[in-house]
Amino acid sequence: MKISSKARYAIQSMLQLALSPxxxxxxxxxxxxxxxxxxxxxEQLLAGLRGQKLVSGVRGPGGGYRLAKPADKISxxxxxxxxxEEHVTRPPKSQHEDSLYNDMWWDLSERLQDFLTGISLADLMDRDDVQQQLHQQRLLRGHQPETMVEHRHHRA
Structure with missing residues (x-):
């Protein structure tokens, strides 16, 4: 299964917001x-995320975007x-023999959706590779890096 570029950029953006000190x-x-x-x-991606109340905008100096709810509540x-934009709906029942296959593909799609629903933004933040990337970014920017354990406790 391939996740679209649009979805990948949105996930990466959400992860950036979640990792903001x-x-x-x-x-x-x-x-x-x-x-x-x-x-x-x-901006188009953020408009969709804002529309679903996943991010909020902050106006004025020091403004930008932030998560609208905790990372563990965003799947x-x-x-x-x-x-x-398209909403996932079950296709109508076919009167042809291929309806078995329609049901099979729909069931597979539902399982994939269930799997993705079970992964939160907080789960991604806890991945070691994400933590290492965060550590590298902070070193490059001259920040004093937190340890992985400190970051996880700080977020909780």
């Missing part, structure tokens, strides 16, 4: 610089559905 807003410029995508494209499935 002290839940400080992250500017559009910071988000686009990190991911190497255009501001207009990212990967929530993010994917927020940026894809």
């Amino acid at each position: 002290d839940a400080r807003p992250v500017t559009l410029s910071q988000l686009t610089q990190q991911q190497g995508i255009s501001p207009s494209y990212l 990967i499935e929530d993010i994917i559905l927020a940026v894809h």
Whole structure:
């Protein structure tokens, strides 16, 4: 299964917001610089995420975007559905013999959705590879890095 570029950028953006120290807003410029995508494209993604109340905008100096709810309450499935306009609905029953296959594909799709619903943004944040990347980014920016354990407890 391939996750669309749109969904990947949205997940990466949400992860950036979730990893922001002290839940400080992250500017559009910071988000686009990190991911190497255009501001207009990212604004479209953020509009979908805002529409589903996954992110909120903060106006004024020091403004930007932040998570609208805790990372453990946002599933990967929530993010994917927020940026894809089409809604997933079960196809109508076919009167042809291929209806067995329609049911089989639908059941597989439902299992994949259940799997993605079971993975939260917080789960991604706890991955060692994400923690190592965060550590590297902080070293490059001259910040004093937190240990992985401190970061996990700070978030809780």
